[in-house]
Amino acid sequence: MFFRIINRIQPCTSQQRLLSRSPALQNSLLQQFFDDEENFGKQELRAKKRPGRSWTNEELRLKSSEDLHKLWYVCLKERNMLLTMEKAHKATARHFPNPERLDRVKGTLKNIEEVVHERNDAYYQLETGDSASAPKRTVTSFMGFTYEKRAEEHYSPPGEGQKGYEVPYLDDDAYLMQKLWNEKELCKERDRKDNLARRQLANDEMKHYKRGGRRTFDRLEDLKVYQ
Amino acid sequence: MWTSRVLRLPRKPFSELDYARHMPEEYVKNVQRVVPRKVWGERFGAPPIVRWMVHPDDAVPSSKRPWEQDELQASLKRQNKYHEKKVSRKFLELRHSQTKQISDQDWTFFMGDQVEVLVGKDKGRQGTISRVNRATNEVYVDQMHAKLVTKFSDDELKRLGVSQTLIWEEQPLSVEKGQVKLVDPNDNQPCNASWKLSKAGDEWVRVSERTGFEIPIPTQAEMTYDYAQAEKYIDVEGKDTPADEVLRITFKPKLMAFEEEIMESFGIKENRQRKPTYWY
Numbered sequence: 357m358f359f360r361i362i363n364r365i366q367p368c369t370s371q372q373r374l375l376s377r378s379p380a381l382q383n384s385l386l387q388q389f390f391d392d393e394e395n396f397g398k399q400e401l402r403a404k405k406r407p408g409r410s411w412t413n414e415e416l417r418l419k420s421s422e423d424l425h426k427l428w429y430v431c432l433k434e435r436n437m438l439l440t441m442e443k444a445h446k447a448t449a450r451h452f453p454n455p456e457r458l459d460r461v462k463g464t465l466k467n468i469e470e471v472v473h474e475r476n477d478a479y480y481q482l483e484t485g486d487s488a489s490a491p492k493r494t495v496t497s498f499m500g501f502t503y504e505k506r507a508e509e510h511y512s513p514p515g516e517g518q519k520g521y522e523v524p525y526l527d528d529d530a531y532l533m534q535k536l537w538n539e540k541e542l543c544k545e546r547d548r549k550d551n552l553a554r555r556q557l558a559n560d561e562m563k564h565y566k567r568g569g570r571r572t573f574d575r576l577e578d579l580k581v582y583q
Numbered sequence: 584m585w586t587s588r589v590l591r592l593p594r595k596p597f598s599e600l601d602y603a604r605h606m607p608e609e610y611v612k613n614v615q616r617v618v619p620r621k622v623w624g625e626r627f628g629a630p631p632i633v634r635w636m637v638h639p640d641d642a643v644p645s646s647k648r649p650w651e652q653d654e655l656q657a658s659l660k661r662q663n664k665y666h667e668k669k670v671s672r673k674f675l676e677l678r679h680s681q682t683k684q685i686s687d688q689d690w691t692f693f694m695g696d697q698v699e700v701l702v703g704k705d706k707g708r709q710g711t712i713s714r715v716n717r718a719t720n721e722v723y724v725d726q727m728h729a730k731l732v733t734k735f736s737d738d739e740l741k742r743l744g745v746s747q748t749l750i751w752e753e754q755p756l757s758v759e760k761g762q763v764k765l766v767d768p769n770d771n772q773p774c775n776a777s778w779k780l781s782k783a784g785d786e787w788v789r790v791s792e793r794t795g796f797e798i799p800i801p802t803q804a805e806m807t808y809d810y811a812q813a814e815k816y817i818d819v820e821g822k823d824t825p826a827d828e829v830l831r832i833t834f835k836p837k838l839m840a841f842e843e844e845i846m847e848s849f850g851i852k853e854n855r856q857r858k859p860t861y862w863y
Contacts (some may be wrong), residue, residue, distance in 0.1 A: 403810075408809055416833055510861045
């Protein structure tokens with residue numbers, strides 16, 4: 357049923373009337389999945405129909421937890437509505453008007469999560485001394501890389517070889533891997549610098565005639581570009 | 584403490600005035616297609632490999648806004664070209680933008696400003712800035728430095744059966760190359776301007792370097808994609824939260840986690856004890 361309705365979205369007014377007569381949009385609960393009918397098939401929304409920017413962290417910090425909880429669901433519904441409309445427009449190969457609305461709602465959702473995390477973090481730091489975010493551990497992988505890894509939560513304590521650690525001395529394979537890796541990175545860096553120097557040297561004429569850079573140098577000063 | 588100290592500092596209009604001020608950064612990145620096509624992560628500590636839609640070095644700032652239709656088409660075209668070359672393992676020279684955006688502190692041109700054009704057929708004439716492009720350090724002056732263009736090609740005109748119509752299209756003027764200069768309101772002569780703290784030390788003002796007179800910021804400079812003036816913004820019914828409602832403080836600190844607070848407000852009681860878990 358959904359797709360039949362969605363497929364009818366067209367910019368012309370007769371189609372709009374057709375859509376409004378469909379039973380789905382007369383149902384007020386289902387209607388919440390759809391945008392205002394005036395916005396269907398528009399290239400760009402009028403300023404009066406264009407919602408404003410997302411909530412900032414500073415504004416969200418003024419609000420109680422209940423308010424944030426409510427706002428989260430308001431924004432979630434709005435995001436679902438926009439995603440429905442985006443899919444409907446894409447399915448009928450139409451231009452979805454003002455897609456930045458979606459990013460704005462997503463921005464608000466992200467900010468709410470940040471503010472909630474801040475509050476929880478403050479509470480847990482005070483009560484337990486631990487952060488609210490998942491702990492991180494420094495581990496050394498079998499390839500010899502030492503890096504920060506986000507720890508995962510488990511019901512049982514770690515068994516044999518399940519918990520990673522930082523290793524001060526690498527075994528032979530890891531050591532060789534690191535040597536080769538560093539050599540490759542060094543070569544990449546050298547090539548990058550070389551390319552940069554060539555780009556700086558190339559002028560418009562050289563680009564136009566597809567001519568390469570200079571090959572012979574009489575003076576040491578000219579060579580400096582390549583160093 | 585730090586926040587209150589920062590709030591007491593004079594506000595910097597040069598970092599706030601921007602047409603794309605409220606455009607989400609992710610959205611702008613997405614329309615420029617500077618987003619990863621695929622990321623190969625989880626490589627046991629080795630850095631992830633990223634295949635881009637358009638490589639960040641290849642995104643060259645344009646004189647049009649990145650979300651405008653023409654610009655979007657150009658980005659998509661470049662994206663396809665980049666992908667095509669990658670798939671066929673061929674070399675594609677990235678464009679490596681040459682222009683470097685002038686910093687906020689050094690930028691003094693805003694919409695609605697009186698400027699003098701210093702090049703071209705309108706050399707020596709004064710006009711108002713109609714558009715600013717920070718990314719390319721260019722401004723458009725109202726009805727100045729324009730050229731006659733046609734929007735349709737000859738084939739299209741033949742197909743549609745319409746005669747050719749020419750329109751005047753303003754061309755960008757570079758600030759970096761000194762093609763425009765601000766007009767000093769004191770003597771109506773072009774001048775260089777810079778940002779200075781006022782004598783009271785509570786406000787950043789734009790002053791002419793030659794005479795030291797203040798060049799006031801026009802109200803038009805406030806314009807963004809969302810509104811012409813911040814005070815005159817009309818809330819969208821059913822979508823926007825009114826400003827006074829946004830700023831109403833309802834936060835009450837409680838010695839509780841967010842989840843516990845919500846559970847309390849819904850009357851949910853939880854007596855079960857959490858089992859210990861292990862993080863590794």
